[in-house]
Amino acid sequence: MHVIQMRGDFVGHMATAPKGAPTPRGNTITLTIDAATGEVTDWSLGNQSRDLTKLGAVKSL
Known part of the structure; x- marks a missing residue:
C-alpha cells in the first residue's frame, strides 16, 4: 500500500453526494x-493535512 x-x-467530481449537495472541494487530497x-483503492478530500x-516513513517529493 502507498499513501x-x-x-x-x-x-x-467522482464523489457520491446527496442530490442537490455541492460537489466536495478541498485543498488536500x-x-x-x-x-x-x-489501483487507487480509497481517497479523501479536505482542508487539513493528515499525519502520515x-x-x-514519509518521503516528500
Whole structure:
C-alpha cells in the first residue's frame, strides 16, 4: 500500500453526494494506492493535512 497526499485546489467530481449537495472541494487530497496493481483503492478530500508518519516513513517529493 502507498499513501499519497497532495496539496492544491481539488474538486471531488467522482464523489457520491446527496442530490442537490455541492460537489466536495478541498485543498488536500489523500490517495491510497494498491502497491501490486497501482489501483487507487480509497481517497479523501479536505482542508487539513493528515499525519502520515503514523503509517511509516514519509518521503516528500
